Amino acid sequence: MDIQDTESRDNRPGRRGFLTLAAAVGAATALGGLPAFTASAAPLRPTESPMLTAADAAKNLLWWQAPGSSGSMIEQGLPVGNGRLGALTGNDPASELLTITDATLWTGGPNDTLQSDGQFPYGRDDFGSLTLLAELTVDIPDHDLGSVNNYRRSLDLAQGLVSASYDISGVTYRRQIFASRPDDVIVLHFTQQGGGAYTGTVSLAGTHGESTTVSAGRCASFGGSFANGLKYGAAVTASSSTGKVTVDGGSISFSGCRDLTVVVSGGTDYAPDPATGFRSPSVDPQHLAVTKVRNAAGHSASTLLHTHVADFRPLFAQLELDLGTSSAAQRELDTWERVQARYRDDVPDPELEAAYLQFGRYLMISGSRGSLPMGLQGPWLDGNDPDWMGDYHTDINIQMNYWMADRAGLSECFDAFADYCLAQLPSWTDATRRLFNSPTNRYRNSSGRIAGWTVAISTNPYGGGGWWWHPAGNAWLCHNLFEHYEYTQDRAYLEKVYPLIKGAVQFWEARLITTTVTDASGAPREVLIADSDWSPEQGPLDAKGITYAQELVWSLFGNYRTATRVLGRDADHSRTVDGLRERLYLPVVSPTTGWLEEWMSPDNLGETTHRHLSPLFGLFPGDRIRPDASTPKDILDGATALLTARGMDSFGWANAWRSLCWARLKDAEKAYQLVVHNLKPSVDGSNGSAMNLFDIYQVEQGRGIFQIDANFGTPSAVIEMLVYSRPGHVELLPALPTAWAASGSVSGVGVRGGFVAALSWKNGKVTRATLTSVGGRTTTVVAGGASQQISLQPGESVTLRSFG
Amino acid sequence: MxxxxxxxxxxxxxxxxxxxxxxxxxxxxxxxxxxxxxxxxxxxxxxxxxxxxxxxxxxxxxxxxxxxxxxxxxxxxxxxxxxxxxxxxxxxxxxxxxxxxxxxxxxxxxxxxxxxxxxxxxxxxxxxxxxxxxxxxxxxxxxxxxxxxxxxxxxxxxxxxxxxxxxxxxxxxxxxxxxxxxxxxxxxxxxxxxxxxxxxxxxxxxxxxxxxxxxxxxxxxxxxxxxxxxxxxxxxxxxxxxxxxxxxxxxxxxxxxxxxxxxxxxxxxxxxxxxxxxxxxxxxxxxxxxxxxxxxxxxxxxxxxxxxxxxxxxxxxxxxxxxxxxxxxxxxxxxxxxxxxxxxxxxxxxxxxxxxxxxxxxxxxxxxxxxxxxxxxxxxxxxxxxxxxxxxxxxxxxxxSDSPVARPVTPMGDQQVWGTRNADGSYTVALFNLGDSPASVSADWASFGFAGNASVRDLWNKQNLGTYKNRITEALPAHGSRLFTVRPGGTTLATTSYEAESAANTLSGNASVAGCDACSGGNKVGNLYLGGKLQFNHITVQKDGIYTVKVAYVSGDPRSVTVFSNTGNGTSLPFPSTGDWGTVDTVSVQLALKAGSNTITFDSGSGYAPDIDRISVPQTN
Structure with missing residues (x-):
């Protein structure tokens, strides 16, 4: 390939360089974790309209021809969110419903009294649960769905906007709903053309038995507190340029309004600070919510919209994806019809498949900015008892959520995850030191030593763990934390998370035990292995040296070495850890099954098609097992055989992980098949995509659960099919499936080593690729069998053409 | 009582x-x-x-x-x-x-x-x-x-x-x-x-x-x-x-x-x-x-x-x-x-x-x-x-009215379209959403044998909705309906028919050709049960697209069949009863076809499927 040109750094479309429209964003995403709900500075208002033209917006528009059901909001509600507040919107003409959640509205607490078995309680009172904040209803009784025509609603992914429109008797009614981060409110704006008017009621109801009352300034609000002392509140106001709006008890009535603007906000006094008991004593959430809605309501709906879009759009625009052109017939279908047709006909729909990735990005921008990170559902609930508490599962789920951030041009959204881990670290450290070696904990260190920190399988935002101890969870979390550094080369960030990485290393220094294995040559060899552990979430509960832990620790120790060198710290300790790493046992291939062993046993001790791919960490997200000469063939074959045995028919996140692994093995068609698998329409709770594209996991016949991880893991797989990277190495189109081969392009893809890639292809071959350094210096670019070393200064770009 | x-x-x-x-x-x-x-x-x-x-x-x-x-x-x-x-x-x-x-x-x-x-x-x-x-x-x-x-x-x-x-x-x-x-x-x-x-x-x-x-x-x-x-x-x-x-x-x-x-x-x-x-x-x-x-x-x-x-x-x-x-x-x-x-x-x-x-x-x-x-x-x-x-x-x-009793023109899922032809050439068309959530329902004019523009009268809301091309789609509440009179603007839909009994087709399992007085060609394919399949071969269209394919069938009781084109997964579609085993009715299904030759398969799966008389494929989509 030829290097065509190197752009000067003056031209750089840097990682965060697109943010010109939203100067206020930088402060909000500053490292260190602001309180979740706090008085905010006056938003920067754009001076020009940031709105896309309708044609441009159409490129990233999902649409439907029916509203959602109030009884099926999880499957049918359209999500909006401002990074902290999330809401599902139903969009029924006669009864708009929003189920509103604040990411910090958690019951529970430190949960640091273990059960008799040395494990954690896992209930909604002790461990806690994410819960719903409020239900907002805008009733417009005359707009019965049975009498409207041409109903349509859409989710504008690029601008963060839900819209609905319909006709009644010659009048076209429209509504827009968006969650603004700058104004920290959710806005509903109702308009019409043709001489219509709105008459009805706005109601804001708490979901924990609160009463809504009148507040000053035509607001209705409520407040309350949980048994754990967490205070919360929410407020709503409404206004119209015509007609009559009155606050009446707990609701707001409106009549004869040619337009109507409803503004709602809410939050808690949660603070990501163990020193204050995870509370912000100065915050009165109800009062603050009233203040926020009154402040926002002082601006026109279009000002609020422009402010929101100026904030949202630049983030979204950081990655563009074109997987090819869909047919005219496919384009005529609405999103749900398209999902159904994709499955029914098995005809690729590249635009839908690209939209699925962009939907994941939309969710991340909406759900992961400036507050707690996204757990199993992000901030989108339809009730107060989300399955598994809507918590942070540390044995794949939260990791998968955040694999996508850097890969898909949303490094900013990773901060919520890193800030969370940092804020929890003191509590995790304290709990580990006090409780991990409890004599009844089957995972305790048999040496009796203890250091550093680890976590339980479930974690909450109060430093608490739930369910069982998860010794390797620390290394799993640190893998994400370190990869973010690899993508961004952000030294200040690495400095910040270094205590997490070092603490995890220290934990493993204390935990590893010695055993003797026999090498293939027959020679005995002393190795270090992990103490008793459980390979998530199957097989023996107390196996030593499980592949999952061995691979994670191997990765952790390697990353620690890099971190100490970058930061110039702990050189001696790093050498000690290097020595341990060299002695770490690494898995072999079972002579019985031909699979890479999951346990230190030739036997299959678990379920052949188990959902977790824990022993394949080295394949993805790790890099130890690679389809090149660096990996012994038997190991590669054993990993491939294990992945093959796990099968192609799992669900959501498990399919996504499989797809990621097949992408790493460059099996494009298998990787694609698993992406498509997650697009299968979910019917009556079956596995697949709901009408709103939320991923549904069927727990029992007729009951499906929303698990957001697949909505992020599947896009990560799409990216991995297009770009593989590790520090010093980038491969373009490693696993491009036939369905997308004709032509396409992607820009904004994060590259480990500190670059951002853009590339175009035709007939399966890269035609043009641009790498921009966001901190990286050199790397090798591989495409179409050719490879090229490039060197750049931060901010510089290079464009490559003419690939083998 | x-x-x-x-x-x-x-x-x-x-x-x-x-x-x-x-x-x-x-x-x-x-x-x-x-x-x-x-x-x-x-x-x-x-x-x-x-x-x-x-x-x-x-x-x-x-x-x-x-x-x-x-x-x-x-x-x-x-x-x-x-x-x-x-x-x-x-x-x-x-x-x-x-x-x-x-x-x-x-x-x-x-x-x-x-x-x-x-x-x-x-x-x-x-x-x-x-x-x-x-x-x-x-x-x-x-x-x-x-x-x-x-x-x-x-x-x-x-x-x-x-x-x-x-x-x-x-x-x-x-x-x-x-x-x-x-x-x-x-x-x-x-x-x-x-x-x-x-x-x-x-x-x-x-x-x-x-x-x-x-x-x-x-x-x-x-x-x-x-x-x-x-x-x-x-x-x-x-x-x-x-x-x-x-x-x-x-x-x-x-x-x-x-x-x-x-x-x-x-x-x-x-x-x-x-x-x-x-x-x-x-x-x-x-x-x-x-x-x-x-x-x-x-x-x-x-x-x-x-x-x-x-x-x-x-x-x-x-x-x-x-x-x-x-x-x-x-x-x-x-x-x-x-x-x-x-x-x-x-x-x-x-x-x-x-x-x-x-x-x-x-x-x-x-x-x-x-x-x-x-x-x-x-x-x-x-x-x-x-x-x-x-x-x-x-x-x-x-x-x-003197019009015949309406029949479903789609399979019997949660969303259904029923209709009948009126003496004046218009059609009575009903949309139903029997599901528990709001849903959109589309009536494709092709299901009724015409194409292009048609004017639509909304009988319940007593208003003319104007002209709709090829189909009308409406959002229906849970358990909701719409009732229209649809007046075709003129064009009849040209279709190509393929007989189930044609020697060009592939029958598998127990599927077999049987005589049928009411069927076109005097024959149908039956015994579509427990894995029996009928695959129409060489279904030829000029353009890639999603086609409304009319299926003429016989079924004395309501039966489901999985229908798919080419390598599709298909959907299990409940066909309404035709009343007895001597009467032919039709329903329409949506299938993607590519330019050139295609297959369309009726798969009984693990159940009992209707007998198939023939299918009609629009010459344009």
Whole structure:
């Protein structure tokens, strides 16, 4: 390939360089974790309209021809969110419903009294649960769905906007709903053309038995507190340029309004600070919510919209994806019809498949900015008892959520995850030191030593763990934390998370035990292995040296070495850890099954098609097992055989992980098949995509659960099919499936080593690729069998053409 | 009334026959007709007809009966309900003279001008509030003096005086309590007693086994039916619901074969010279449709719509079942005899137990199926929405029109499209969303055989929606519907047909070609079960696209089949019954086809699939 040109750094479309429209964003995403709900500075208002033209917006528009059901909001509600507040919107003409959640509205607490078995309680009172904040209803009784025509609603992914429109008797009614981060409110704006008017009621109801009352300034609000002392509140106001709006008890009535603007906000006094008991004593959430809605309501709906879009759009625009052109017939279908047709006909729909990735990005921008990170559902609930508490599962789920951030041009959204881990670290450290070696904990260190920190399988935002101890969870979390550094080369960030990485290393220094294995040559060899552990979430509960832990620790120790060198710290300790790493046992291939062993046993001790791919960490997200000469063939074959045995028919996140692994093995068609698998329409709770594209996991016949991880893991797989990277190495189109081969392009893809890639292809071959350094210096670019070393200064770009 | 209502009734002590109390009254009303019968022809008129006037009975008095599906009111829904206050004196006690007259007056005032003209008294008029029956000295049902203190004739007179028609009710067979040790004489049949009209072994019949089966080998049996018919004619009734009729009423077997009873009633009614509409109930066996058609004017195709609960009906018990029940019967109805879907309880949301959307869908299905439209609501308490439904003349006109009964043009999923072609070239098109969430439903013009622009009239909302190209899509609420008249703009859709029996196709499993008189080419492919497959090969189109493929099929019962093109996964599609194994109907399915040659496969999977006659593929999409 030829290097065509190197752009000067003056031209750089840097990682965060697109943010010109939203100067206020930088402060909000500053490292260190602001309180979740706090008085905010006056938003920067754009001076020009940031709105896309309708044609441009159409490129990233999902649409439907029916509203959602109030009884099926999880499957049918359209999500909006401002990074902290999330809401599902139903969009029924006669009864708009929003189920509103604040990411910090958690019951529970430190949960640091273990059960008799040395494990954690896992209930909604002790461990806690994410819960719903409020239900907002805008009733417009005359707009019965049975009498409207041409109903349509859409989710504008690029601008963060839900819209609905319909006709009644010659009048076209429209509504827009968006969650603004700058104004920290959710806005509903109702308009019409043709001489219509709105008459009805706005109601804001708490979901924990609160009463809504009148507040000053035509607001209705409520407040309350949980048994754990967490205070919360929410407020709503409404206004119209015509007609009559009155606050009446707990609701707001409106009549004869040619337009109507409803503004709602809410939050808690949660603070990501163990020193204050995870509370912000100065915050009165109800009062603050009233203040926020009154402040926002002082601006026109279009000002609020422009402010929101100026904030949202630049983030979204950081990655563009074109997987090819869909047919005219496919384009005529609405999103749900398209999902159904994709499955029914098995005809690729590249635009839908690209939209699925962009939907994941939309969710991340909406759900992961400036507050707690996204757990199993992000901030989108339809009730107060989300399955598994809507918590942070540390044995794949939260990791998968955040694999996508850097890969898909949303490094900013990773901060919520890193800030969370940092804020929890003191509590995790304290709990580990006090409780991990409890004599009844089957995972305790048999040496009796203890250091550093680890976590339980479930974690909450109060430093608490739930369910069982998860010794390797620390290394799993640190893998994400370190990869973010690899993508961004952000030294200040690495400095910040270094205590997490070092603490995890220290934990493993204390935990590893010695055993003797026999090498293939027959020679005995002393190795270090992990103490008793459980390979998530199957097989023996107390196996030593499980592949999952061995691979994670191997990765952790390697990353620690890099971190100490970058930061110039702990050189001696790093050498000690290097020595341990060299002695770490690494898995072999079972002579019985031909699979890479999951346990230190030739036997299959678990379920052949188990959902977790824990022993394949080295394949993805790790890099130890690679389809090149660096990996012994038997190991590669054993990993491939294990992945093959796990099968192609799992669900959501498990399919996504499989797809990621097949992408790493460059099996494009298998990787694609698993992406498509997650697009299968979910019917009556079956596995697949709901009408709103939320991923549904069927727990029992007729009951499906929303698990957001697949909505992020599947896009990560799409990216991995297009770009593989590790520090010093980038491969373009490693696993491009036939369905997308004709032509396409992607820009904004994060590259480990500190670059951002853009590339175009035709007939399966890269035609043009641009790498921009966001901190990286050199790397090798591989495409179409050719490879090229490039060197750049931060901010510089290079464009490559003419690939083998 | 249905079988399950009986366990709730008080047991009738053996031998407690009461056949004397009403004797005087019964004799008194055998006088000549006080009110003349309405001419049959006037029943054909839809909204706006005037009150029936005197007309002499014709020689064949029933010839014009039920030229259109009848319309009116029935007492049973309120009798059967536990809705507060309806049945203060025990189950079914709503049925009283006062209530019937009250409803008569309300019908006359509010609904008569829209065509509702029957006031039908249902079960229990001859039973007291403990459900104890009463009979005259001839073993004929006699009105309960508490319920009908003036007897039945004055009630009919009152109904007629309001310009309406009167209906009455009987269970089929000789009610056990009327047997009287076999010694009860039959009216106007010298020498005949009840012992002569039933079998010596007293075999029972009807849906509740509440009657002895009549033995028509003995002419006395016909005489008994004649005596009942004459009694009703004498009282001036214009309508009889004969209930518990089999095969049907959840019964089968010789004892429950009441075809002879229905024929006897047909004959008996003719003999009275009075045109009395004969409606039979319930869940009648479709295998005897020809008999029902020959001898009656309408047949309840399935079980009761009533829920026997705190409302009149509920959506799930059993209104929504009718969507699956109706298609099998679509070819059975016509002038003189109609598919009766049961009461139309849409007049008062609270009492009906239905949402607005459900009420509209309910009436839409009834109308497009040309079911009789009789409400069981309290007509004195109709709500505004109920009135707007029951009095929508455009929708009533669909029911009363000369168009064929509508059929589903899509498979029977949660979202369905039904339609029929009208004489003027327009189509009646109904969209249904039977799902529990709002959903969009599209009617593709290709399903009806045309393409391009068509103008759409919204019958429920009474407005012209304008022109729609190739399809119309609307958002429907849960359990909701829309009803349109669609007028094609001109172009007929050109299609290419492929016969299932073609040698070019691939059959697998037990699938095989079979003769079929009604099928194009005289053959079809059947035995599509348990993995049997039919793959059409070489389906050729010019352009990639999603095509509306029409499937002509035969299926005597509702069956599902998975349909897919090329390597698609397909969807399991429930095809509605065509009514029998000799009738061909069509539904349309959406499939992607690519330019060039394609396959389309019908896979029975793990079930039993319909027989396939042929498919028709549009030449353009």
């Amino acid at each position: 249905r079988s399950s209502s009986y366990p709730a009734l008080p047991a009738v002590p053996a031998g407690s026959l009461s056949r004397t109390a009403r004797a005087t009254l019964v004799l008194a009303v055998t006088a000549a007709l006080a009110t003349a019968v309405p001419a049959a022809a006037t029943q054909a008129e839809a909204a706006g007809k005037t009150a029936a006037t005197a007309a002499a009975p014709t020689a064949d008095a029933t010839s014009g009966t039920a030229a259109k599906p009848y319309m009116g009111w029935s007492s049973w829904s309120m009798q059967s309900s536990k809705y507060p206050g309806l049945n203060p004196d025990g189950d079914y006690s709503y049925l009283t003279q006062a209530n019937v007259l009250k409803q008569t007056d309300a019908l006359a005032t509010k609904l008569k001008k829209y065509g509702y003209d029957y006031v039908n008294i249902d079960a229990g008029w001859w039973r007291d509030n403990t459900w104890k029956p009463e009979y005259d000295q001839y073993g004929r049902q006699a009105p309960d003096p508490l319920r009908f203190p003036d007897g039945m004739k004055p009630v009919a007179d009152h109904i007629h005086a309001k310009g309406l028609k009167a209906g009455i009710y009987l269970p089929v067979g000789l009610e056990k309590e009327a047997y009287g040790d076999g010694k009860v004489p039959v009216w106007n049949a010298p020498g005949c007693t009840t012992a002569d009209i039933v079998y010596p072994d007293l075999r029972t019949t009807n849906g509740w086994d509440s009657s002895y089966k009549l033995d028509f080998d003995n002419p006395c049996a016909q005489k008994y039916v004649d005596s009942q018919a004459q009694m009703f004619a004498d009282w001036g009734y214009d309508f009889l619901k004969l209930d518990g009729v089999g095969p049907g009423s959840f019964k089968s077997g010789d004892n429950y074969d009441n075809v002879a009873d229905v024929a006897a009633w047909h004959q008996a009614i003719a003999a009275t010279g009075r045109p009395i509409h004969l409606e039979i109930s319930w869940s009648l066996d479709i295998g005897h449709a020809a008999d029902w058609k020959q001898y009656s004017n309408g047949w309840r195709i399935e079980t009761d719509v009533e829920c026997y609960c705190n409302t009149l009906v509920t959506w799930e018990n059993s209104v929504n079942d009718r969507w699956n029940d109706a298609p099998a019967w679509s070819h059975k109805a016509g002038p003189g005899g109609w598919n009766d879907l049961d009461s139309l309880d849409v007049g008062n949301g609270a009492m009906d137990g239905l949402t607005k959307a459900e009420r509209q869908s309910y009436m839409t299905l009834w109308a497009i199926n040309k079911s009789p439209l009789y409400t069981g609501d309290d007509l004195t308490r109709l709500d505004g929405y109920g009135v707007s439904l029951l009095t929508n003349q455009e929708v009533i006109a669909v029911d009363q």
